[in-house]
Amino acid sequence: MIRGRVLFxxxxxxxxxxxxxxxxxxxxxxxxxxxxxxxxxxxxKAGQSxxxxxxFREDGSFTGIPSLDKCASCHAAPMGTTAVEKEFIDKYVTxxxxxxxxxxxxxxxxxxxxxxxxxxxxxxxCEACHGNQGxxxxxxxxxxxxxxxxxRTTVHAGMPIPLGMNDxxxxxxxxxxxHSCLDCHK
Amino acid sequence: xxxxxxxxxxxxxxxPWRLIKDASLLSETWPxxxxxxxxxxxxxxxxxxxxxxxxxxxxxxIGKQPVQLAGVAGHPLSHxxxxxxxxxxxxxxxxxxxxxxxxxxxAMAAVxxxxxxxxxxxxxxxxxxxxxxTHSWTYRRAMNAVRNGLYLTPExxxxxxxxxxxxxxxxxxxxxxxxLDSWGTPGNVIAARENFRLIQAExxxxxxxSMADLWLPVRPGSENALALxxxxxxxxxxxxxxxxxxxxxxRVQMAESVDTGIADEQIRAVAGHLSxxxxxxxLAASGSPDIxxxxxxxxAKGRTIVGRRETPVPEQWKNAAPETELSTVPDGSLRVLxxxxxxxxxxxxxxxxxxxxxxxAVVVAFAWSRxxxxxxxxxxxxxxxxxxxxxxxxAAVDSVTAAFRxxxxxxxxxxGVVNPAEFVGKLGGVDAAGALRERADAIAKSGRGSxxxxxxxxxxPVKQMKSDDFWKALNEGACWxxxxxxxxxxxxxxFRERAASPVAIAEERGAxxxxxxxxxxxxxxxxxxxxxxxxxxxxxxxxxxxxxxxLETDCGRMEVxxxxxxSVPPNVVQAAAGSELSDLCGPSAWAKVVRI
Numbered sequence: 001m002i003r004g005r006v007l008f009x010x011x012x013x014x015x016x017x018x019x020x021x022x023x024x025x026x027x028x029x030x031x032x033x034x035x036x037x038x039x040x041x042x043x044x045k046a047g048q049s050x051x052x053x054x055x056f057r058e059d060g061s062f063t064g065i066p067s068l069d070k071c072a073s074c075h076a077a078p079m080g081t082t083a084v085e086k087e088f089i090d091k092y093v094t095x096x097x098x099x100x101x102x103x104x105x106x107x108x109x110x111x112x113x114x115x116x117x118x119x120x121x122x123x124x125x126c127e128a129c130h131g132n133q134g135x136x137x138x139x140x141x142x143x144x145x146x147x148x149x150x151x152r153t154t155v156h157a158g159m160p161i162p163l164g165m166n167d168x169x170x171x172x173x174x175x176x177x178x179h180s181c182l183d184c185h186k
Numbered sequence: 187x188x189x190x191x192x193x194x195x196x197x198x199x200x201x202p203w204r205l206i207k208d209a210s211l212l213s214e215t216w217p218x219x220x221x222x223x224x225x226x227x228x229x230x231x232x233x234x235x236x237x238x239x240x241x242x243x244x245x246x247x248i249g250k251q252p253v254q255l256a257g258v259a260g261h262p263l264s265h266x267x268x269x270x271x272x273x274x275x276x277x278x279x280x281x282x283x284x285x286x287x288x289x290x291x292x293a294m295a296a297v298x299x300x301x302x303x304x305x306x307x308x309x310x311x312x313x314x315x316x317x318x319x320t321h322s323w324t325y326r327r328a329m330n331a332v333r334n335g336l337y338l339t340p341e342x343x344x345x346x347x348x349x350x351x352x353x354x355x356x357x358x359x360x361x362x363x364x365x366l367d368s369w370g371t372p373g374n375v376i377a378a379r380e381n382f383r384l385i386q387a388e389x390x391x392x393x394x395x396s397m398a399d400l401w402l403p404v405r406p407g408s409e410n411a412l413a414l415x416x417x418x419x420x421x422x423x424x425x426x427x428x429x430x431x432x433x434x435x436x437r438v439q440m441a442e443s444v445d446t447g448i449a450d451e452q453i454r455a456v457a458g459h460l461s462x463x464x465x466x467x468x469l470a471a472s473g474s475p476d477i478x479x480x481x482x483x484x485x486a487k488g489r490t491i492v493g494r495r496e497t498p499v500p501e502q503w504k505n506a507a508p509e510t511e512l513s514t515v516p517d518g519s520l521r522v523l524x525x526x527x528x529x530x531x532x533x534x535x536x537x538x539x540x541x542x543x544x545x546x547a548v549v550v551a552f553a554w555s556r557x558x559x560x561x562x563x564x565x566x567x568x569x570x571x572x573x574x575x576x577x578x579x580x581a582a583v584d585s586v587t588a589a590f591r592x593x594x595x596x597x598x599x600x601x602g603v604v605n606p607a608e609f610v611g612k613l614g615g616v617d618a619a620g621a622l623r624e625r626a627d628a629i630a631k632s633g634r635g636s637x638x639x640x641x642x643x644x645x646x647p648v649k650q651m652k653s654d655d656f657w658k659a660l661n662e663g664a665c666w667x668x669x670x671x672x673x674x675x676x677x678x679x680x681f682r683e684r685a686a687s688p689v690a691i692a693e694e695r696g697a698x699x700x701x702x703x704x705x706x707x708x709x710x711x712x713x714x715x716x717x718x719x720x721x722x723x724x725x726x727x728x729x730x731x732x733x734x735x736x737l738e739t740d741c742g743r744m745e746v747x748x749x750x751x752x753s754v755p756p757n758v759v760q761a762a763a764g765s766e767l768s769d770l771c772g773p774s775a776w777a778k779v780v781r782i
Contacts (some may be wrong), residue, residue, distance in 0.1 A: 004187040005187070007187040007188040007191060008187040008188070008190055008191035008194075009191060009648075010188065010191065011188040011189065011190065011191030011192035011193075011195060012187070012191040012192065012194050012195035012198075013191075013195065014192065014195065015191075015192045015193075015194075015195030015196040015199065016195040016198060016199060018196075019195065019196055019198070019199020019200065020199050020200070021202040023199065023200065023204075024200075027204065027208075031526075087247070105596070108222065109254060110222045113256055136587040141242070143207060147205070147208035147211070148207070148208040148211045149211075176295075180708060181704060181708055182270070182273055182525070182704070183706070184273065185704075
């Protein structure tokens with residue numbers, strides 16, 4: 001009897017550990033961002049806001065992750081003394097090579113997400129979907145689900161989570177909005 | 187116990203739930219299920235060819251795969267609108283019911299061999315469900331060259347020389363025409379809507395009736411009588427009575443004793459709206475002469491029904507077979523019939539075609555699926571599906587000027603598809619490959635009209651453009667619109683009554699045999715529309731909601747799914763349009779639904 005209970009608890013403990021610690025490491029393929037970019041330095045020291053780099057074009061489309069031109073407009077020459085900046089200039093700015101950023105908020109191509117409607121009309125804050133991205137000193141590791149292919153999008157209650165359709169639907173319903181499939185899936 | 191503990195522990199971790207969720211994604215992406223590509227997004231423009239509205243389309247494409255379709259803002263005809271079918275049009279090439287192969291060489295051999303053996307009185311014909319295209323001219327030219335060749339069209343209420351000017355109308359009286367639901371150019375109807383009062387005379391409270399300013403719930407079968415009683419009020423008030431159909435006045439008197447379900451005061455009020463509410467228009471889904479004659483009484487000709495010039499064609503094309511309506515062809519005279527079903531248009535019930543066929547006739551259908559004439563033809567050849575196909579879209583009924591727009595392919599057609607124009611062209615020694623360019627050059631040479639280009643939203647007169655630039659603009663997304671011709675002759679109204687269907691049709695989508703599987707799922711699960719074999723009956727029918735039943739007519743029977751709807755009058759069967767139903771109902775006199 002006691003032996004049975006011990007085995008039960010042992011089995012439970014092993015799978016709990018596997019499920020909570022090992023599984024997340026196994027299910028996600030990890031890769032680093034090409035540059036150890038610090039949002040914190042850019043917002044606190046340089047005094048920039050989200051919109052300074054992630055902005056709307058004249059036609060209403062969203063620039064997303066800025067291209068090298070945006071970075072080079074300030075960092076054509078080193079602005080500080082950090083090794084990270086020097087490496088960025090040597091590897092990307094000087095040879096005019098676009099960094100291959102990995103987008104945490106990547107959605108499938110059959111999803112149509114307009115930033116303009118959510119930011120300008122619904123007046124949503126960036127943090128609502130992107131979490132504390134704008135305050136990070138180093139970019140978190142990019143993790144992509146090996147089976148589903150989705151990246152871990154945002155951080156919620158300290159845990160990185162993928163932002164999926166259910167999250168969008170939940171928020172839309174909370175706002176009293178009803179939509180059909182084709183409003184978001186073109 | 188170890189296993190039990192492990193199972194319990196596993197359930198308390200995210201692992202199994204995450205694996206289930208991820209596995210469900212795999213279940214949506216079996217081999218063969220199309221997946222949107224990833225990559226750089228490019229914007230391309232084309233025109234939708236799913237119906238004659240030919241709405242302008244802005245497509246987001248990843249390489250050669252369109253992933254999103256939307257309208258083009260500011261377009262002078264479609265005004266940026268794109269209907270639900272058009273929005274999901276890029277799903278069609280992946281439709282599971284799509285035809286993938288056909289015996290083209292054998293079909294050509296059979297057709298050529300049969301043509302060679304035709305005797306006097308036997309004809310070779312092409313039935314074009316969407317006349318007015320450049321392909322249509324290829325068919326006409328080919329049939330002119332083929333011995334005993336005929337170019338056939340369905341009966342049409344509105345021909346290419348006449349159009350409805352909805353923008354000029356202040357009052358529209360519609361007898362069953364689905365004006366607010368798939369008629370004309372949706373964007374144009376929406377744009378004009380607030381300028382006219384819509385009176386919908388219909389037995390069933392259709393979507394158009396529910397959105398009309400006034401719904402006249404006319405007793406089923408008495409629509410003509412209602413029109414005649416309105417005509418009587420108009421004649422009493424001195425309306426112009428020239429050119430009325432034969433026997434009109436006699437029928438007007440007889441109609442006074444018919445119970446239409448509409449009170450006399452209401453009839454008087456409607457006549458008052460038509461005569462003094464501003465430019466008015468009367469539409470009739472059935473094409474009834476007695477209903478359309480109201481347009482003569484209210485002076486619609488030249489005001490809301492206008493003449494329209496033809497889109498120019500090269501001079502050498504004018505030596506072509508004339509348009510002949512199928513109904514005028516002697517029964518049993520068609521030895522070879524080629525049906526172009528690749529551009530959806532009016533579906534002609536098979537019984538109307540079958541009677542025209544000679545014994546052992548060879549019938550070849552060019553189609554996307556077997557659902558239409560493929561069920562009856564000797565041979566079905568697969569064609570390219572929108573947005574794979576290259577075609578032009580003739581002007582819609584509500585386009586007051588001629589128009590020319592290309593539906594340029596957004597993706598490559600799959601191997602094995604047949605181009606019906608090239609097939610028919612070969613029979614008559616006509617080169618179909620360069621026909622669109624030739625027609626564009628003829629338009630450019632005429633110097634008429636202007637071109638609206640979608641990328642920049644600008645218009646330019648054609649006479650300021652070189653033909654190469656004009657052709658390039660059309661291919662990159664543009665629409666040519668003719669100038670309005672103040673001297674265009676007033677159109678003749680074509681009085682040709684279509685046999686009334688014993689079943690009220692819930693929607694008219696013509697012969698579009700393929701609808702995006704997503705749209706079908708959305709509509710059928712939400713019951714926004716009746717499904718492919720759906721009928722709606724009044725709750726007093728005695729059948730249960732969701733029951734299976736048999737729809738019987740004197741043309742045959744078909745298993746249907748019943749929806750109970752109190753907006754459908756008792757003793758009326760409402761059904762979705764479709765080729766199967768059209769075959770079953772036309773020209774049948776009666777229909778009933780029985781429990782099975």
